[in-house]
Amino acid sequence: MEQPFTAWVGIDWADTKHDICVQAAGDTRHESGCIAHQVEAIDEWANALHRRFGGPIAVALELAKGPIVAALQKYDFLVLFPINPATLAKYREAFQPSGAKDDPADAELALDLLVRHPERFSPLRPQSAAMRSLTSLVERRRQLVGDQTRLTNRLCDTLKQYYPQALEWFDDRGTVLFCDFLDRWPTLRSVRQARTPTLETFFHAHHCRSTRRISARLASIRGATALTDDPAIIGPCRLHVLALVAQLRAVLAAIVQFDREIARVACTLPDYALFETLPGAGPQLAPRLLAAFGEQRERFRSADELQKYAGIAPVTERSGKKSWVHWRLQCPKFLRQTFVEWAAQTIPRSFWAGTYYQQQRAKGSSHHVAVRALAFKWIRILYRCWQTRTPYNETVYLKALGKRSSSLLGKLGLSG
Known part of the structure; x- marks a missing residue:
């Protein structure tokens, strides 16, 4: 100004x-x-x-x-x-x-x-084309994942009406394997009429090599009893399943395309090295974390500003003698979701993060509250790494906890 x-x-x-x-x-x-x-x-x-x-x-x-x-x-x-x-x-x-x-x-x-x-107010200063492209890609990919979940839920609901055995044979329903199976055998009668070598060839072609699992599926198929023989139920549901499978297949293919483009764009950004090695980040969450921080380091003057902007920091309201704390309602929801989802992935992959989470649960916090508290702590660490362009190192952080005589070290058995 x-x-x-x-x-x-x-x-x-x-x-x-x-x-x-x-x-x-x-x-x-x-x-x-x-x-x-x-x-x-x-x-x-x-x-x-x-x-x-x-x-x-x-x-x-x-x-x-x-x-x-x-x-x-x-x-x-x-x-x-x-x-x-x-x-x-x-x-x-x-x-x-x-x-x-x-x-x-x-x-x-x-x-x-x-x-x-x-x-x-601050003027809008666009980031580089690559960063803006990555931000849009990860947001739209997450929307596709939501579409996958909705289509899978609708597919399961329809199968329960006439063909519930298909849900017992496959634990993961949002896959090409499940789509191909239902495309080929959309009813119990059709799959029971299939020859055993045909079914075995199908599973082998989809990289299912477990003899025990294939045998269990074949035995269940041969012994399955139809939920209903009413053509007024089976006919419409079969058509609905095929329609949902076609949509799910298209969404799964789109997610694969987005993953390839995200990987290509993320590697062109110099700060990606700061996030790709984070515990639990992986090929999906590392680009999202990079997009969350961006490349304009002057945008957030402190980790506290980022915590508030992302909706991770709680809000305190005071009036007279009353005081209450609640989470932020106005914030970029996708940004908050990114930090919370990643923090949950670090619990089994980071020694101190898992211990901190258990401490929060021991205090009576619910799972979601404990994960948000962990995300709050992670943001402070990542902000420092981002500002100094230094990759996160668990050993270095544990030594820093030792200098502060943190109570986490006792829990980790590292106090000595």
Whole structure:
């Protein structure tokens, strides 16, 4: 905010149009307008703004990413300032306790908030193309994993209606093996009619070499009794299963493609070496941790800021003699999920992490609370490694605990 702006703009975005409020520097008058969400309309508006005011021009909007942000980032004379939607909502509520809301008014409020409190907001500074690509890849891969889970649950529910034995024969249902089996034998009658050599060849082709497991499956298939013979149940359910299998197969293939692209992009980023060797990180969580920290080390001035931003640090509220602590409701959910999921993976793979988790459980904390507490502690460690560009070393950290006479050392049997 050290540079002088020639104009200030507030934008309330929507799918089909965007309400605009403009104020020239040194003026108090507001000009309201509306532009369609079309590439040509946005380009015409931005260029007209530049011809009129020059630059730079400050733009306040409720997004840090999205179509309108991508469209405006093309113009170097626009400086974007993301405003948290919750902040704008509270600001609106301060002047409109009735709860009334209007898009043009929100654009004016966003403008007013940025003009009156410029020190509260930071300009949007995009990271490198590779880092932004990795961030988008890991987020979209996680969405595909969610689709896999939903499709698998729907598939299991349908099989329970007429073909529950298939669920007994396969423990892992989100696999190509399970899809291929149901594609070929979508009913109990069809699989019972299959010859034993055919079934054995099928399992061998899918890298299932355990003679004991194959024999158990074959014996169960030969001795299975149909749940129902009603064609009104079997026919529709069979079609539904085949439809779900086709969708699940496509999602599984997409996840494999995403894994390959994530591995390719992550290796091009120099900081990836800091995360790929972390305990429990692996090829899925290491890129997510790298994307969580990013490459702008000045973005977080301390580990405490990152803990709060990620939603790992609890919130304390005090009023009079009352005080209560709860977890953060407003935070990037995927970011918090990344730290929590990884912290859970470190419990059996890091000596001190497993001991710390057990200490939290012994105090009466639930599993999820204990894992979040462990994630809180891990963030402080990783932040230090990230800032100094030093890979994490368990031995070095245990020695640091010894210098502080940490109670964990006694639990680990390393106090001597």
